[in-house]
Amino acid sequence: MEATIEVAGLHKRFGSTVALDGMSFVVQPGKVTGFVGPNGAGKSTTMRVILGLDTPDQGTALVDGQPYAKLRRPLSHIGALLDAGALQPGRSARNHLLWLAHSQGMTVQRVDEVIEQAGLGTAARRKAGGYSLGMRQRLGIAAAMLGDPPILMLDEPFNGLDPEGIVWARAFLRSLAAQGRAVLVSSHLMSELQDTADHLVVTGRGRVIADTSVAELIAAASGDRVTLRTRERSQAMTVLAQAGGTVATTDRDTLSVGGLPAERVVTLLTEAGVPFAEVSAHRASLEEAYMEMTRDAVEFRAQPVQEATP
Amino acid sequence: MTTIAPYRAPQQAGQDGFWQLAHAEWTKFRTVRGWLIAAIFAMVLIDGLGLALVDAGGGVGGGCRASCAAAVPTGPSGEAVLDSFYYVRQPLSADGSLTVRVTSLTGEYQPQGGYVGPHTPSGLASKLVPWAKAGIVIQQSSKPGSAYAAMMVTGQHGVRMQYDYTGDIAGLPGQVSAASPRWLRLTRSGDTIIGYDSADGRHWIKVSSVQLPGLPKTVLAGMFATSPLYFQGNFPSYAQSGGGTSPSRATGVFDNVSLLGGRPGGAWTGEFVGSSERMDSMPGIGFHQAGGRFTITGTGDIAPIVGGGTNTNFVTGTIADHLVAVIFGLLVLAVIGAMFITTEYRRGMIRVTLTASPRRGRMLAAKAVVIGLVCFVLGLPTAALAVIAGSAISRSRGIYILPVSWLTQVQVIVGVAALLAVAAVLAMAVGTILRRSVVAVATVIVMFLVPYVLGDTSVLGSPALSEWMFRVTPVAAFAIQQSVPAYAQVAGQYGPPEYFALAPWAGLAVLCAYAAVALALATYLLRRRDA
Known part of the structure; x- marks a missing residue:
């Protein structure tokens, strides 16, 4: 059977706060899946539930088809990095990896392999307490790789990495997916995932808002909307609405037109003699698509300015 | 894809x-x-x-350190013991029994400075210490630490049968006096010694039977008196008195002495058993015989040595x-x-x-x-x-x-x-x-x-x-x-x-x-x- 993470109908409350509200998704092998959502969307809680650290009030999380607690040698099923700071500062990085290896009956050679893989090198013999956040992230990734697992789950692995580190991490995650591993990477910054993730699980308020490929998400967010700039706003709206378009005012002299391709808009306006300054097809960035999608899911934000479509 | x-x-x-x-x-x-x-x-x-x-152990010390410690006997089970008493005895070369009546047990101790109570001409204060003992004993030999079984009256703990230093079994309660004497009997049959007591010499109660394995054919049988260091209670007086123990002596009066199975007409001989320093520290130790009546005064104890130094005059430790x-x-x-x-x-x-x-x-x-x-x-x-x-x-x-x-x-x-x-x-x-x-x-x-x-x-x-x-x-x-171990029969x-x-x-x-x-x-x- 394929090594995946399957999350189904997770609910969890912390006191009066709803952390998870029906979280469900499946992580596919051979892909980097971005697990995105604003802070407080339930990403970390979901990851803790997957690892059997937190108990959900309802729902199931399976790793390799089993609840985490049932896994034998769990580190060889799934490698996880939740918090790069979760280590004893007085212990060297190598010894941190060593005790983890011993817990699964793994050898010292494997420890040295992942130290190389994560690019820790000679720094591995230094006390982990003196590490920069970036070095800790590398150590966390090394720990996740210890069991050579078919599934990896990393919470905000790019945090604290320098630009070179980010490039390295992206390439590394891509190479893991290319080997056929299922890689779940959380981030609250979509831009970090733009060139890394194949698939996205977008969360907000404890549930999945979208479970889609990156390409589809951008296309969906862009829609076939056309941005139109004109002084004759109401005239243009009438013409385009009659032709079957949906028109929304976005600014004093800007309209957003849906349902009509840009060429058709130009033709309609020209035929009706409506002057316009600009007609352009809208192309959303992943960031915009994400913002669009999670607008309602953001817990705290400035009072939105909305104008209804007439 | x-x-x-x-x-x-x-x-x-x-x-x-x-x-x-x-x-x-x-x-x-x-x-x-x-x-x-x-x-x-x-x-x-x-x-x-x-x-x-540096200050490990406890005890009175003073003039008797290494010399006393070097001569500490050990009992049949290996524990350190006191085996010090005045003994009036004769050999018993076969099975037999020894019966006596005890009519009196009195005692004195050497008071610490500042004492103003009643005292004897030699400066002793009247006080029968709780575990003062007088009675009869059958002993393996005169060697310190040898096996024994004894029946005795005590200062405050009634009649006891004691054996091999650590064994202690209660008999008749109450203090002994001329009006309320105590009859004591030990019978020996091979390795088995049985103790009896009686208030009137007619009705006997078996206190216990003890085994002294390997008892030789000829043993010693006789009367003894002894009295341990007077331990004047626990905290705080103990701490304040800087030691809290004083030498004491006890005098027992015996009559109706009857030894069956011994050599006919054998004479009773008196001897202080144990460290002579003990005897020197206390006047009047010895015995006298008048008709069938024996008055024996002894000091010391037949008991295990306990930690804390409360029953020895030398420093002990564990x-x-x-x-x-x-x-x-x-x-x-x-x-x-x-x-x-x-x-x-x-x-x-x-x-x-x-x-x-x-x-x-x-x-x-x-x-x-x-x-x-x-x-x-x-x-x-x-x-x-x-x-x-x-x-x-x-x-x-x-x-x-x-x-x-x-x-x-x-x-x-x-x-x-x-x-x-x-x-x-x-x-x-x-x-x-x-x-x-x-x-x-x-x-x-x-x-x-x-x-x-x-x-x-x-x-x-x-x-x-x-x-x-x-x-x-x-x-x-x-x-x-x-x-x-702690012993109920040793004040400490x-x-x-x-x-x-x-x-x-x-x-x-x-x-x-x-x-x-x-x-x-x-x-x-x-x-x-x-x-």
Whole structure:
């Protein structure tokens, strides 16, 4: 059977706060899946539930088809990095990896392999307490790789990495997916995932808002909307609405037109003699698509300015 | 999009059973240098402070140190004994019996300075000490420490049958007087000696029957009187009087003496048995015979020597005297034990641990085994050094170390190592329950230090309350240090650090019970709580 993470109908409350509200998704092998959502969307809680650290009030999380607690040698099923700071500062990085290896009956050679893989090198013999956040992230990734697992789950692995580190991490995650591993990477910054993730699980308020490929998400967010700039706003709206378009005012002299391709808009306006300054097809960035999608899911934000479509 | 075959890791060897977890926890422990250094420091503390202790042991001392200690006899079971009394005897070369009537038992003691009560012409104060003894005894030989069985009247404890220094069985109660005499009888049949008592010489009650294996054909039978050091009570008078023990003597009056089975017409000969220094310290020791009436005055005791020096006039100690610093080492280990898990909570490393080992109870068990074993393995040589080198140091200072069996030595050494180990496990469990380092460390220190300090009678001022500290709190386990038993028939200062309310292993069991309950609660909470 394929090594995946399957999350189904997770609910969890912390006191009066709803952390998870029906979280469900499946992580596919051979892909980097971005697990995105604003802070407080339930990403970390979901990851803790997957690892059997937190108990959900309802729902199931399976790793390799089993609840985490049932896994034998769990580190060889799934490698996880939740918090790069979760280590004893007085212990060297190598010894941190060593005790983890011993817990699964793994050898010292494997420890040295992942130290190389994560690019820790000679720094591995230094006390982990003196590490920069970036070095800790590398150590966390090394720990996740210890069991050579078919599934990896990393919470905000790019945090604290320098630009070179980010490039390295992206390439590394891509190479893991290319080997056929299922890689779940959380981030609250979509831009970090733009060139890394194949698939996205977008969360907000404890549930999945979208479970889609990156390409589809951008296309969906862009829609076939056309941005139109004109002084004759109401005239243009009438013409385009009659032709079957949906028109929304976005600014004093800007309209957003849906349902009509840009060429058709130009033709309609020209035929009706409506002057316009600009007609352009809208192309959303992943960031915009994400913002669009999670607008309602953001817990705290400035009072939105909305104008209804007439 | 191209389809990629799911990743299959090359087959890996290895397991994640209990021993892998224990190995992981050991790796965790040994790779934090501070913990290892602190654990070794705890051991240095125990031996360093313990062996540096100069004032080990207790006793009156003064003019009789090494010379007295060198001549201490040991009883048939190997314990140090006092075998010092005035004896009027003759040989008994076959089975037979000895019967007497005791009509009086009186006594005096040598008062400390400042005494203004009634006293004899020789300056003695009238006082029959509670365990003054007069009666009859059948003895293996005149060699000090030889086997015996005796029937006796005592100062305040009625008739007793005592044998081989440690055996003590109550007979008729009440004090002896001319109006209320006591008849005593011992019969010998081979190795078996039976004691009887009677208030009237007609109705006899069997007190007990004792075996003295290997009794020779000819034994000694006769009458004796003796009186132990007058131990003037416990705290505070004991502490204030700077010793609190005074020599005493007792005089018994015997008549209706009848020895059956002895050589016909054999003469009674009197002799002081035991250290002559004892006799010299007290006037009037001896006997006189008038018709069938014997008046015997003796001093000394036929009894085991107890710790604390309350019944000897030389300094005694126990093999555990140099273990006084165990509490300090224990506190250090308890702090390490608590922090072994609280540091994981502090940094969120507990999540890494539980990710590697989702079987939480097993992880906690592995942690307990590792911290326990570390403390036990370090504690064993530490305790052995404190006991063996400590005893040698005490002896070189002229302190008489009460002899114990090798089994008791093992009990003390292994027991102290176990005490340290279980204490650290308890602390680790408390750390798991409380999760926060500061709270957990404070809790374990209070848990051990407060009852230990309150267990010192001079702090609470109430021996009974102090005794409870060593009965119901985790420090009850210090009872494992007790190497010599307490005897109801010997007046003494039976308190820490020589004596404890609970039996050695029972005390350790109390600590084990605390650790078991704490571990059970810790496991329950660890399983139930989100990590």
